[in-house]
Amino acid sequence: MDLPVIQTPIFPRWVWMEEITYSHIPIATMITAFMVLAPVFEYVGYRLKDERYDRLARGLIWFAMILFSPGAALGTGIPMWIMGAYPEFWSRWTNLFFWPLIGQFAFFLGEVIFLFFFYYLMWDFLRDRKRLHIFFGVVAAFFGLLVQFVWDAVGSYMLTPGVPLPGIETAVGWSAKAFFNPSFPYLFSHRFFGNISYVMMLVGGYFALKAARKNEESEKEYFSWAADFMFTIGVIAFFAMPVIGWGYARVIQINSPVAFTAIMGGHASPNFTIKMFMVLILAVLGVTYLFVRYESRVLHGGLTAGVLSVAVFFWIHPALDVTGGAAGWRILHTAVPVLFIGFCWFAARKWDHTAKVWRRIMFVAGLAAFVAFLIGGFVKSKARQPYTVYQEILKPESTAEEEDRFLLHERCLYCHPGARVFDGYRDRDWQSLVRAERDRPGVDLTDEEAKRIVKYLQEQYP
Amino acid sequence: MTPIEFPFISAKGVIGFFGLTHTGVGSLAIGIAFFVTVAQVMGYRTGDRRYDLMAKRAQLINVCIYNIGTILAVGLIFSLSGLFPQFWSQIFVHMFWPLIVEEWLFFLLATTITFHYFFWEHMWGHKKLHILLGSMLTPLFILQVYIINAMGSFMLTPGFREAEVSLRTGILGWDPQMFFNPSNLMLNLHRAFANVAYGSFIIAAICGGMLYLTGREKMRGYYEDGGRLAFGTGFLAFLSLPIIGYFYAHILRSHANEAYVNLMWGKGDIIAGGIDWWWTKHLIVAVMVGGTIRYFHATSKSDSALPVPSLFVYTVGTFYLMFYLAMGMIMTWAFFFWMLAAALAGSFLVGHLVRSGGGSPRGVYLLIGILSCATVILGGYAREAARPRFENRISAHDKVYVPEERAPYLMVDVDPSELPARPPVPAPEVEEGVTLIRRNCSGCHTLDRVKYYKLTDWDLIVEQMRGYGLKISNDEADLIADYLRSNKPY
Numbered sequence: 001m002d003l004p005v006i007q008t009p010i011f012p013r014w015v016w017m018e019e020i021t022y023s024h025i026p027i028a029t030m031i032t033a034f035m036v037l038a039p040v041f042e043y044v045g046y047r048l049k050d051e052r053y054d055r056l057a058r059g060l061i062w063f064a065m066i067l068f069s070p071g072a073a074l075g076t077g078i079p080m081w082i083m084g085a086y087p088e089f090w091s092r093w094t095n096l097f098f099w100p101l102i103g104q105f106a107f108f109l110g111e112v113i114f115l116f117f118f119y120y121l122m123w124d125f126l127r128d129r130k131r132l133h134i135f136f137g138v139v140a141a142f143f144g145l146l147v148q149f150v151w152d153a154v155g156s157y158m159l160t161p162g163v164p165l166p167g168i169e170t171a172v173g174w175s176a177k178a179f180f181n182p183s184f185p186y187l188f189s190h191r192f193f194g195n196i197s198y199v200m201m202l203v204g205g206y207f208a209l210k211a212a213r214k215n216e217e218s219e220k221e222y223f224s225w226a227a228d229f230m231f232t233i234g235v236i237a238f239f240a241m242p243v244i245g246w247g248y249a250r251v252i253q254i255n256s257p258v259a260f261t262a263i264m265g266g267h268a269s270p271n272f273t274i275k276m277f278m279v280l281i282l283a284v285l286g287v288t289y290l291f292v293r294y295e296s297r298v299l300h301g302g303l304t305a306g307v308l309s310v311a312v313f314f315w316i317h318p319a320l321d322v323t324g325g326a327a328g329w330r331i332l333h334t335a336v337p338v339l340f341i342g343f344c345w346f347a348a349r350k351w352d353h354t355a356k357v358w359r360r361i362m363f364v365a366g367l368a369a370f371v372a373f374l375i376g377g378f379v380k381s382k383a384r385q386p387y388t389v390y391q392e393i394l395k396p397e398s399t400a401e402e403e404d405r406f407l408l409h410e411r412c413l414y415c416h417p418g419a420r421v422f423d424g425y426r427d428r429d430w431q432s433l434v435r436a437e438r439d440r441p442g443v444d445l446t447d448e449e450a451k452r453i454v455k456y457l458q459e460q461y462p
Numbered sequence: 463m464t465p466i467e468f469p470f471i472s473a474k475g476v477i478g479f480f481g482l483t484h485t486g487v488g489s490l491a492i493g494i495a496f497f498v499t500v501a502q503v504m505g506y507r508t509g510d511r512r513y514d515l516m517a518k519r520a521q522l523i524n525v526c527i528y529n530i531g532t533i534l535a536v537g538l539i540f541s542l543s544g545l546f547p548q549f550w551s552q553i554f555v556h557m558f559w560p561l562i563v564e565e566w567l568f569f570l571l572a573t574t575i576t577f578h579y580f581f582w583e584h585m586w587g588h589k590k591l592h593i594l595l596g597s598m599l600t601p602l603f604i605l606q607v608y609i610i611n612a613m614g615s616f617m618l619t620p621g622f623r624e625a626e627v628s629l630r631t632g633i634l635g636w637d638p639q640m641f642f643n644p645s646n647l648m649l650n651l652h653r654a655f656a657n658v659a660y661g662s663f664i665i666a667a668i669c670g671g672m673l674y675l676t677g678r679e680k681m682r683g684y685y686e687d688g689g690r691l692a693f694g695t696g697f698l699a700f701l702s703l704p705i706i707g708y709f710y711a712h713i714l715r716s717h718a719n720e721a722y723v724n725l726m727w728g729k730g731d732i733i734a735g736g737i738d739w740w741w742t743k744h745l746i747v748a749v750m751v752g753g754t755i756r757y758f759h760a761t762s763k764s765d766s767a768l769p770v771p772s773l774f775v776y777t778v779g780t781f782y783l784m785f786y787l788a789m790g791m792i793m794t795w796a797f798f799f800w801m802l803a804a805a806l807a808g809s810f811l812v813g814h815l816v817r818s819g820g821g822s823p824r825g826v827y828l829l830i831g832i833l834s835c836a837t838v839i840l841g842g843y844a845r846e847a848a849r850p851r852f853e854n855r856i857s858a859h860d861k862v863y864v865p866e867e868r869a870p871y872l873m874v875d876v877d878p879s880e881l882p883a884r885p886p887v888p889a890p891e892v893e894e895g896v897t898l899i900r901r902n903c904s905g906c907h908t909l910d911r912v913k914y915y916k917l918t919d920w921d922l923i924v925e926q927m928r929g930y931g932l933k934i935s936n937d938e939a940d941l942i943a944d945y946l947r948s949n950k951p952y
Contacts, residue, residue: 007634083554087551105533
């Protein structure tokens with residue numbers, strides 16, 4: 001199959017792709033999070049007879065309405081770009097996933113109809129039939145989540161394809177193994193909690209700033225309340241992330257080991273490190289604020305347990321296979337959370353949560369969550385390079401160097417985990433080292449592969 | 463490439479569903495956007511807030527249906543990818559860059575429409591600016607649809623040879639020969655005016671429906687005035703359609719003859735379920751013409767927002783029918799009388815509706831709105847179905863690139879010397895006379911000039927031409943004269 005590939009001007013192909021996807025994804029995730037949260041808030045307000053919840057839910061949906069059309073318009077750009085820039089991938093991928101994509105149409109249509117007509121427009125009309133209105137909101141959210149469900153399935157396939165990507169000679173349309181591929185449940189739950197967490201922290205931070213700008217006392221009070229409410233749930237929802245992330249990393253390590261290496265120390269690791277740094281910022285700022293803001297011992301205890309359990313996850317984190325399980329790392333990963341929690345208990349007694357600086361801190365934490373979310377998606381797509389679908393179809397722009405790197409990692413890292421292992425042999429003769437490796441049982445390098453690996457090692461680790 | 467099989471409804475049915483529903487919603491969005499500006503300007507100039515409220519409500523409809531149109535387009539893209547994979551990937555060879563531009567226009571439109579509606583009150587103090595923002599929607603929409611229309615018109619009047627040439631020389635993803643294909647302009651004009659008519663008629667129909675539902679006197683006046691404005695706007699746009707349609711049909715006759723024949727004689731997919739949908743559409747239009755003329759006649763004396771003297775309406779209506787009759791060009795007498803009957807029936811129906819509604823235009827608005835929706839859907843269907851069998855047309859398109867030569871010359875940065883030699887094309891068998899005429903007669907004048915002379919003494923004329931300096935032998939002169947006498951084509 002030899003479809004012509006569009007040559008993109010100014011920037012390389014992947015920059016255009018990332019530009020269009022990263023303009024769509026934040027909008028789409030925000031809308032989905034709003035749709036999931038709004039009926040819940042509305043229901044809480046209905047049960048508690050508290051008008052503030054209803055106003056909050058309505059505000060979120062109003063914002064979702066504004067975001068919807070631009071977001072959907074940007075979304076249609078994604079297939080356009082893929083068709084032109086990655087035509088072979090698109091043909092084979094739609095051949096494999098035709099029926100999910102048609103389902104996607106139905107789900108999206110349901111989302112639009114219920115969100116726009118039955119939920120947003122009916123808000124006042126169904127004021128006396130609150131339960132019915134909430135039900136419509138739940139249906140809208142259900143459709144929204146179905147849309148996300150399908151996208152996460154077909155998207156996770158690209159990183160951990162459960163089955164080979166079929167050609168175009170035979171019509172496929174549906175494959176359960178490809179749809180429910182290994183990393184799909186992890187990607188879906190990671191995104192579900194991630195979206196709720198980042199959106200709530202970001203909107204909470206924004207409300208905190210807004211509260212400062214309001215002059216009316218009642219408005220000020222409402223926005224302060226909304227900011228605290230949103231931000232708190234956002235931080236608590238965040239604690240699901242390390243747990244899911246741990247399983248996600250494991251699944252990638254088992255099913256797409258080279259991509260895992262790329263993230264943990266390989267070519268995608270700088271991005272991943274920045275992401276984790278952002279996570280650190282949001283976690284430290286968020287948890288500190290909760291300690292200072294609330295006096296509840298239950299909450300303090302829960303947060304302590306949460307942070308310490310994250311420390312435990314670091315002990316058994318797959319990444320430690322790569323770093324060799326160095327004792328220093330474990331001590332660091334234990335000491336820092338313990339010290340941090342101690343600091344939080346101290347701050348909870350000393351600091352005043354009404355100080356204005358907390359509003360900015362909340363906003364900064366929300367921004368950090370947003371950036372962490374953005375980079376996370378980027379890491380996922382960068383880890384696959386040079387493949388569009390892991391080990392199934394190369395990107396048209398992939399270079400020989402990238403392909404050689406992939407070969408090296410694929411063949412060598414099973415026994416020598418961690419991309420940094422090659423650094424230790426910089427002054428050695430790669431030719432004889434590789435020849436010695438080839439004599440080991442189980443190493444079945446062809447001559448051509450061995451040549452490529454030696455060439456790559458000589459160039460990269462001289 | 464192997465297409466996916468779609469059960470129950472065929473692949474064509476799926477595309478038809480997505481294409482027609484998307485067109486129905488998309489056209490409505492364009493029309494409504496135009497009407498919103500008209501109503502806003504009207505409200506601003508007259509100081510009557512009700513027009514502004516009407517505009518706002520219309521824009522709310524637009525905001526809500528916009529995304530339904532989007533998802534129908536996405537469904538169309540997905541199903542084309544799976545059901546017509548070869549056609550769809552090849553369209554991108556020609557159309558990638560226009561589609562990307564279209565995509566950005568789409569985003570700009572979505573943002574503008576959202577901003578225009580949701581910040582209506584926020585911009586109350588800057589009304590002129592707000593109206594300007596809303597008025598940007600119509601040109602943006604027209605520009606966006608211009609690109610989609612280029613693709614649609616290409617499918618009806620492709621001009622394959624030219625497309626092949628520009629593929630060899632142009633940039634990948636942009637094919638001006640294909641883009642500016644013969645029927646591009648006419649399709650664009652036709653759709654632009656039809657969308658405005660359709661969108662405005664639908665707003666009027668909604669007003670008509672609300673008139674049935676509302677019981678309050680104040681609201682009745684609101685819907686009547688708003689509906690009248692929308693109805694008038696729609697009618698003015700509606701008038702231009704037969705004129706454009708006339709030229710459109712001419713273009714089809716010369717550039718897509720088979721499609722033209724299918725339309726006019728009701729062949730192929732135009733007939734579905736035993737009904738000729740193209741002429742059905744025209745009967746509906748005739749009902750609309752008869753009905754609107756009657757409506758304006760009945761209401762022109764009243765004090766309306768849009769003063770329409772009956773003389774004007776009758777003149778325009780007559781022109782309308784004239785163009786309409788001319789457009790058929792091959793119309794049978796039977797159909798002519800059917801059309802007249804339909805127009806009369808429309809007139810009687812509207813008369814009855816106005817009378818039974820106690821002078822209220824509600825029934826008329828509703829009727830014309832529903833009929834205009836039907837004409838848009840049927841028009842779109844006819845255009846798609848007119849192509850001589852969809853699949854065949856696609857396989858004809860495929861002949862532009864047979865697989866073994868596709869790879870090299872579709873890549874942009876290929877060295878021309880690497881192109882495989884074209885397979886020898888056997889020269890068409892033509893008689894010697896034809897060759898001689900083509901070679902010798904078109905040096906000084908066109909062949910049309912030769913064709914102009916009928917029943918002429920060709921020996922004399924050929925001798926005259928030799929006198930002017932034509933260098934041919936006596937045998938050749940005889941062959942030419944004999945061939946010209948035979949009245950065979952050349």
